[in-house]
Amino acid sequence: GDSVTQMEGPVTLSEEAFLTINCTYTATGYPSLFWYVQYPGEGLQLLLKATKADDKGSNKGFEATYRKETTSFHLEKGSVQVSDSAVYFCALSDHGGGSNYKLTFGKGTLLTVNP
């Protein structure tokens, strides 16, 4: 079945540091890939997405590239801010190969950015 594996947290960085959160996936069909962000006490919000191989999703300085050959969708940001402190979830939506089109999430990575 489908699965998403993302790096264990927590991740603690200083402001303006470079961020990478690794995400790899297993899917039977042709997945779309997503990164969601959850700020304290809130629901999940879509951060960025990519729907096919080699697509790059980007938003708010974050970016991730859909790599089919390595089944990866790593999240990066060149210079993090305190306001980026949140939990980040990698997710996939599979829509082919007999799947049921449901979203599958990784376990989340807590990021804390210190001033």
Added chain:
Amino acid sequence: NAGVTQTPKFRVLKTGQSMTLLCAQDMNHEYMYWYRQDPGMGLRLIHYSVGEGTTAKGEVPDGYNVSRLKKQNFLLGLESAAPSQTSVYFCASSRNEGTEAFFGQGTRLTVV
């Protein structure tokens, strides 16, 4: 635009009590989902629906039932609450497969 609205936001139940969580979306989305979020476990899918009148089991369906009588509403029921069901519950909806999901603000449920 309200998006996805969950009620209630907080609830405390005694073991054995029943309750229904309501999810409403105003985006005319076909797909709706119920997840639970527990520390260290991420989001786990309880049940989902791919259209009005349809439901399907997710990865942790035991102890829960759902109904999708109207396209805009997706109800999650607990017939006999157990302490293991203490969690934060999130509802989400999406237009169709491969598109992003929109989430509600969550319901924090404590079973004592």
